[in-house]
Amino acid sequence: MTFRILRTLAALALWACAALAHAQSYPAKPVRIIVPYPAGGTTDIIARIAAAQLAERLRQPFVVENRAGASGAIGAVAVAQSAPDGYTLVMGTASSHGINSALQKNLPYDAVKDFAPVTVVASTPNIVVVHPSVPAKTLGELLALAKAQPGKINFGSTSPGGSPHMSAELLKMMAGVDMAHVPYKGAAPMLTDLIGGQIQAGFDNLPSTIGFVRGGKVRALAVTTPQRWPGAPDIPTVAESGVPGYEVSGWFGLLAPAGTPKSVLDTLQSAVAQAVQQPEVARQLRDLGAEPVANKPEAFARDIAADVEKWRKVVQATGVRLE
Incomplete structure (x- = not known):
């Protein structure tokens, strides 16, 4: 019995030493950050900002790889x-x-069980925009047009089933309107068609669209967050535009495979937190239309579980299916 206890204690000691050594040496080689969307979109932009900051603080390359x-x-x-x-x-x-x-x-994966959350790097609203030729200066006017012409107003989104698409489906449900969805593979092709007048409206993450709003290429009608966005305070929210209770917030966060040592998660989270506390990095994110977050892994895990439950209810209520 004594031998077994000693053997167990020795094994625990070895495990603790290995974990400590791993924490002290991590990262010892380049790290890949996979972006599951095309280059040039909001996720890609924020990933590249995070990668540069992590590389600077952890002294190893953090390489962004797009797998859309x-x-x-x-x-x-x-x-x-x-x-x-x-x-x-x-x-x-x-x-x-x-x-x-x-x-x-x-x-082919479980969003809760198959990943170890690290931190939310930044959050952002989605934004509702229209081509300048559309005779709607407000979201209320766009919804009135949609009610008068069911199915005639078309809108683009950056991917079928993505946050911008589902923002639109939730708006259609809550406002009682019918608009036709035109799916795209990324922000760039959707915005190209919107600016060219091939579609009338668009739903996108704010960072990849706000430059075109400021340049007068498209007209912003509303943001999807509960409050107006500090970087664009003149754009009203959906809720204050005649759809009370409406709320959708986008987030962009780093996750590792389930089973990744907590010491590694904490190292990464700490580096991101240090980065976004720097005025220049925070300004860079806010200029894009994103707000720095850098929450703890445990808080991020709770957010994911809540998001999964929220969207299950929305899908059940709307009956939306992927095209």
Whole structure:
């Protein structure tokens, strides 16, 4: 019995030493951050800001790799199936780790069980925009047009089942309007068609669209968050535009495969927190239309679970399905 106890204590000591050594040496080689969406979109932009800051603080390259497809599922499952050592991360979103669980019946990963959340890097509203030729200066006027012409107003989104798409579906349900969805594979092609007048309206993450709003290429009608966005205080919220109770917030957060040592998660979270506390980094994110967050892994895990439950209810209520 004494021998068994000593052997157990020795094993625990070895495990503790190994964990400590891992924490002290991590990262000892380059780290991949997989972005499960195309280059140039909001997720990609925020991932590259985070990668640069992590590389500076942790003294190893953090390499961004785009693996787009299936509303973020292709990139997400690649990370879920990777070794839980902290060298493969994903920049997840409310779509890849919230909406997908509600929309995709055969999703090849579990957004809660297959990942170890690190931190939300930043959050952002989605934004409702229209081509300047559309005779609607407010969201209320756009909804009135949609009610007068059911199914005639078309809107683009950055991916089927993504946060912008589901923002629109929730708005349609709550406002009682019918608008036609035109799905795109990313923000760039959707905005190209919107600016060109091929579609009338668009739903997108604010960071990848706000530059076109400021340049007069598209007209902003509303943001989806409960409060107006500090970087664009002249744009009203959906809730104050005649749809009380409406709320959708986008988030962009780093996750590792389930089983990644807590010491690694804490190292990454601490580095992100240090970065976003720097005025220049915070300004860079806010200029994009994103708000720095850097919450703890435990808080991020609770947020993901809540998001999954929220979107399951929305999908059940709207009956929306992927095209």
